[in-house]
Amino acid sequence: MLTPDDISAAHARIAGHIRRTPTVALGPETFGLGIPLSMKLEFLQVTGTFKARGAFNTLLGSPLxxxxxxxxxxxxxxxxxxxxxxxxGIAARIFVPEISSPAKIARIRETGADLVVGGARYADALAACEAYAAASGAHSVHAYDAWPTMAGQGTVGLEWEEDAGGLDTVLVAVGGGGLISGIARWFDGRVKVVGVEPEGSRALQAALAAGGPVDVEVDSIAADSLGARNVLARVHEVAARHVDSVVLVPDEAIREAQRRLWLNLRAAAEPGGAAALAALIAGAYRPAPGERVGVLACGANVDLASLASLV
Structure with missing residues (x-):
């Protein structure tokens, strides 16, 4: 089971390899929402998303x-x-489905790692990865269903609390659920943690409603980052105890959040990275008067041509 001590240890372990991303206080006028926000700018992380935290924690945490x-x-x-x-200096082979954006595929290629593109969805890439791991002996680094991954992602919450204490609620986008599980485990009830999923990709909400992981259909503009069909057991175990609720947002609100992030912060957010803000734009989450709300902007690996079409 994941503990806050695991997250503290992960933060110390990865500190020399990641950026401590800034948290900014934004006035009520910033996005036209009429409320002040604390926004954690995790899209400024190395690789453009929070995922570097879990990756470094996994690779540094045990012999490979x-x-x-x-x-x-x-x-x-x-x-x-x-x-x-x-x-x-570690060999890596990465498997991605055909729905992955060209921008993300290009970034993987730039690292020099071996890349395999195939299958319609993430589940297809996962099956190919697991087959390769079994045949080669390589260590498979799961995107979310692993304690070291969750601990690394939880360091977002540790930094957020240190840099912007006094929050009542944080809004966090959910794909497979590793990020929100780590953050919720860190806050441990001190701050309400609300998940935000696209209407067409609701694996965590479905799991919490069913009392366990279930498969869902995936159809959203954010599917390449928030498109998990099933959150799996470890995520459900943590989320069922520590995530307050999950809200759903339409793709139109995600597009609008991307647009406002660009117009107001000049932040080039991918759809998944803008989803948390979309919860406020769509009214899927309505803060109480005086509620101190934080929003995680978590990803910037966007195709610039698609962003330009929104603004």
Whole structure:
């Protein structure tokens, strides 16, 4: 089981390899929402997302086989594992599905890691990755269903609390659930943690409603980063205890959040990275009067042509 001590240890372990991303206080006028926000700018992380935290914690946390590592990913986890492996001198092979964005595929290639593109969805890439791990002996680094991954992602919450104490609620985008599980375990009830999923990709909400992980259909503009079909057992175990609730947002609100992040902060956010803000834009989460709200902006690996079409 994941503990706050695991997250503190992860933060110390990865400190020399990641950025401590800034937290900014934004006035009520910033996004036209009429409320002040604390925004953690995790899109400024190395590799463009929080995923570098879990990747470095996994690769630094235990001895690895001579065959190196492998990972299945919609894109961002693959970028992070490839980047961390290259920096640490470890061989890596990354498997991504055909829905991965060209921008993310290009970033993986830039690291020098081996890249395999195939299958319609993340689950297909995961099956290929697991087959390769069994045949080669490489260590498979799971995108979310692993304690070291969750501990690394939980360091986002540790920094956020240190840099912006006094929050009542934080909004966190959910794909497979490793990020929100780590953050919620860190806050441990001191801060309400609300998950935000696209309406067309609701694996965590479905799992919490069913009392255990279940498969869901995935159809969203954020599918390449928030497109897990099933959150799996470890994520459900943590989220069921520590995540307060999950809200759903339409793709239109995610696009609008991308647009406002660009217009107001000049932040080039990918759809998944803008989803948490979309919860406020769509009214899926309505803060109480005086509630101190934080929003995690967590990913910037966006195709600039698609962003330009929104603004």
């Amino acid at each position: 086989p001579a065959a190196g590592v492998c990972a299945a990913s919609g894109g961002n986890h693959g970028i992070a594992v490839a980047y961390a492996a290259t920096k640490l």
